Amino acid sequence: MSDLTFNKIAGAVLATALAIVGLEELSSIVYQSKPAAKAGYDIEVAAETPGGGPATPELPPDWGTVLPTADVAAGQAATAVCQTCHNFAKGGPNMTGPNLYGVVGRKPGTHEGFSYSPGMVAExxxxxxxxxxxxxxxxxxxxxxxxxxxxxxxxxxxxxxxINVIAYLRSLSDSPAPIPPPAPKAAAPAAAAKP
Ligand code: HEC
Incomplete structure (x- = not known):
């Protein structure tokens, strides 16, 4: 075998090897599969209660815990949807709905000059x-x-x-309704966590 032939063969082998490596690289780029974010697929399952019945309705908030930290300004902003029917200012007029200044602690269905439904009066x-x-x-x-x-x-x-809206309603008063003390059970998990 002449040197020239050897070189040719060696060159061909090298070129083939390079081509294979190159193809592998290329295919790994082309076919690189992103790992699925999560294996399998989601099946919607309704929240279950221990008894197997429907999910329990949401619990009433513990006002002593949530009111002191409520966002009154956000509550006021959220009452934009109420203002087509309600005025919130002290001494403000009744509109489609009664004036709501001082409504927390007021007897339902009793704001002066407003004609309530019999249901609200009964309430x-x-x-x-x-x-x-x-x-x-x-x-x-x-x-x-x-x-x-x-x-x-x-x-x-x-x-x-x-909660924010109610905190805002509470603030609309000459003497805002008292906030109850936080329920003791709210403190219980922390206590239970201690060894
Ligand atoms: C489409 C008009 C309308 C909108 C919107 C509306 N209300 Fe009313 N609201 C009324 C009417 C009318 C009554 C009186 C209900 C009755 O007599 O049965 C009322 C009654 C009330 C009462 C009881 C007042 C009382 O004197 O006992 C409260 C509290 C109240 N609304 C709060 C709100 C809040 C807070 C919003 C916004 C999140 C809101 N309402 C949005 C029309 C409306």
């Missing part, structure tokens, strides 16, 4: 005053809560929003 006799809990339930779905209410508003679905 007043039942409740005595608007508490944080009652306002929270009412605002989550007025029509579901007070039969035949004139308040044709779907409600505020997010509990956080309702």
């Amino acid at each position: 007043g006799d039942k409740l005595g005053t608007w508490t944080y809990d009652e306002l929270n339930t009412f605002l989550s779905g007025p029509q579901a809560y007070v039969q035949g209410t004139k308040m044709t508003f779907v409600g505020l679905k997010k509990q956080d929003t309702r």
Whole structure:
């Protein structure tokens, strides 16, 4: 074998090797598969309670815990949707709905000069005053809560929003309603965590 032939063969082998390596590189670039973010696929499963029944409705907030940290300004901003029907100023007028200054602690259905639905008047006799809990339930779905209410508003679905709105409503008073002390059970998990 002449040197020239050897060189030719060696060159061909080298070129082939390079081509194979190159192809591998190339295919790994072309076919590089991104790992799936999560293996498998999601199956929507309704939240279950230990009893196997439907998910429990959301618990009422612990007002002593949530009110001191509520975002009153965000609550005020969220009442933009209420202002087509309600005025919030002290001594302000009744509109489609009654003036809401001082509504926390007021007897439902009793603001002067407003013609309430019989359902709301009955609510007043039942409740005595608007508490944080009652306002929270009412605002989550007025029509579901007070039969035949004139308040044709779907409600505020997010509990956080309702808490902020209620904190804002509370602030609209010459002497805002007291905030109850935080429920002891709210402190329990921390205590239980201690060895
Ligand atoms: C489409 C008009 C409308 C909108 C929007 C509306 N309301 Fe009302 N609201 C009413 C009417 C009407 C009543 C009186 C209900 C009755 O007599 O049954 C009322 C009653 C109330 C009461 C009870 C007042 C009382 O004196 O007992 C509260 C509290 C209240 N609304 C809060 C709100 C808040 C907070 C919002 C916004 C998140 C809101 N409303 C949005 C029309 C409205």
